[in-house]
Amino acid sequence: MGRLLNSGRHGVLCAALLACWAGTLAAQPVDQGTKPPVMTPALQAAMTEYRRRLAEYTRLHDPYVAEATTYWNEIAQKRKARVNRRRDGQDIVLGDYVLTQPPIYSGPPSPVDPSAPTVAPQPKSYVPVIADFLQSAAGYFKFVPQQPQSEIEFKRVYAKVAAAAGLTRDQVVRIYGFEVGGNGTYDVQAGLEYPRPGAQAITTALGYNQLLHVNSVELLAEHGDAFIKALDAKAATLTGEARKTLEKKIEILRVMIAFCRTVPDAWSEHDRLASTPKGLGIHALNLDIDIGPLLQTQKLLDSVLFARTKGFKGTLTAAELEMMNLTGDGNGFDMVMMPLAVREKVPTSNFFQQQSWARNSVAVRNNVVSKLIAATDSTMEQAVRLQGAKDLAASF
Numbered sequence: 001m002g003r004l005l006n007s008g009r010h011g012v013l014c015a016a017l018l019a020c021w022a023g024t025l026a027a028q029p030v031d032q033g034t035k036p037p038v039m040t041p042a043l044q045a046a047m048t049e050y051r052r053r054l055a056e057y058t059r060l061h062d063p064y065v066a067e068a069t070t071y072w073n074e075i076a077q078k079r080k081a082r083v084n085r086r087r088d089g090q091d092i093v094l095g096d097y098v099l100t101q102p103p104i105y106s107g108p109p110s111p112v113d114p115s116a117p118t119v120a121p122q123p124k125s126y127v128p129v130i131a132d133f134l135q136s137a138a139g140y141f142k143f144v145p146q147q148p149q150s151e152i153e154f155k156r157v158y159a160k161v162a163a164a165a166g167l168t169r170d171q172v173v174r175i176y177g178f179e180v181g182g183n184g185t186y187d188v189q190a191g192l193e194y195p196r197p198g199a200q201a202i203t204t205a206l207g208y209n210q211l212l213h214v215n216s217v218e219l220l221a222e223h224g225d226a227f228i229k230a231l232d233a234k235a236a237t238l239t240g241e242a243r244k245t246l247e248k249k250i251e252i253l254r255v256m257i258a259f260c261r262t263v264p265d266a267w268s269e270h271d272r273l274a275s276t277p278k279g280l281g282i283h284a285l286n287l288d289i290d291i292g293p294l295l296q297t298q299k300l301l302d303s304v305l306f307a308r309t310k311g312f313k314g315t316l317t318a319a320e321l322e323m324m325n326l327t328g329d330g331n332g333f334d335m336v337m338m339p340l341a342v343r344e345k346v347p348t349s350n351f352f353q354q355q356s357w358a359r360n361s362v363a364v365r366n367n368v369v370s371k372l373i374a375a376t377d378s379t380m381e382q383a384v385r386l387q388g389a390k391d392l393a394a395s396f
Helices: 015-022 041-087 130-141 151-164 169-180 213-235 240-260 267-274 277-287 292-309 318-327 329-336 354-359 361-365 369-383 387-394
Strands: none
Touching: 041 329, 041 354, 130 240, 130 277, 151 169, 151 292, 151 387, 169 292, 169 318, 169 369, 169 387, 213 240, 213 267, 213 277, 213 292, 240 267, 240 277, 267 277, 277 292, 292 318, 292 329, 318 329, 318 369, 354 361, 361 369
16 A cells, blocks of 8 residues: 555655656757778678668658648547537537547557667656655645544545545545555555556555646635634634644645645646645645545545536436546536437546556556446446445445
8 A cells, every 4th residue: 555654765855856746857968979880791681671661661751741730630639629518618529529540550660770879778767656746735835734544534534525526436436445445544556456576556546536746736726714613613622732733733724725736727837836845745745634525525526516617417327427526527428418329429538648558558458438337437436345435435
């Protein structure tokens, strides 16, 4: 599990590492003084073979690139047109989607030039872990999250908050099962779900709903006042040291909210801010027994509220809600509004960018909307049988 004691690399928060993680590592400059390799008979033969393979690769790959460019441009154009049609109150019909699957390149890979200088592989970018979030929170905000005494304590608080927000037990438990495998802990981080040698974090996704560091900043910027109101109400029910402790936490939260609002309310700006050493400290809020459940709940609630503002009157199934989580509220809502007969015909590629679609093996394998939703539902069905999901269900 991605628990605190197993998060690794304690105390390694430093600006240099985080700067490396936040941006793309620059390639090392090639030594301008490097001499070209001596053209030996063996190298001449290798170059002849390389040119033959390059010509074959170009012959097959260039038409694919042209076809793929046309395809993904049409995906983008039709997505924009659907947004405009919905805004104008017009019905969305089957012809508003691209109904063919994306072109797939099946030719040989690009050959390697044997005469090119050898370039050392670039080190992997460092992904911050819980120890980094905690150190940043303490260093920049003097904040130490009040972590639960047990996993079940966090589940009970989360269930109470989620239910009060109007989320259903089915939505909460099944999404928990899908996101963290049915046994995930409140502090589980993506890549560290299971204790295994060499395990490394793959993203900053944290907690029951796998919030990214940018989610934490955005939620605080957009809903910070509501969080303060909820904590003020709780503080009013307390006395003595418990009340003083919570009031101090509220004051720190106010400072964090102000920091998150120092940039425009845009995803790219929140991402930039969240990736700074100071911004990473905001993510530690997910570990706090009072604030973590508010953040985790709000992430799901935002999608529910988005659907309502677009005129959806029913209750989203957990799988439909997960589609909004997976592809973004706009794209997910697009899927939710489809009749079943349409879902069976529309490729999943309509809801992704080219690169993100290619990286999402589930969406590629389940290549129409009905299959993707069914596969998501099937995964949830298996996960809710595990003890963590059962405990969360019992907490409602």
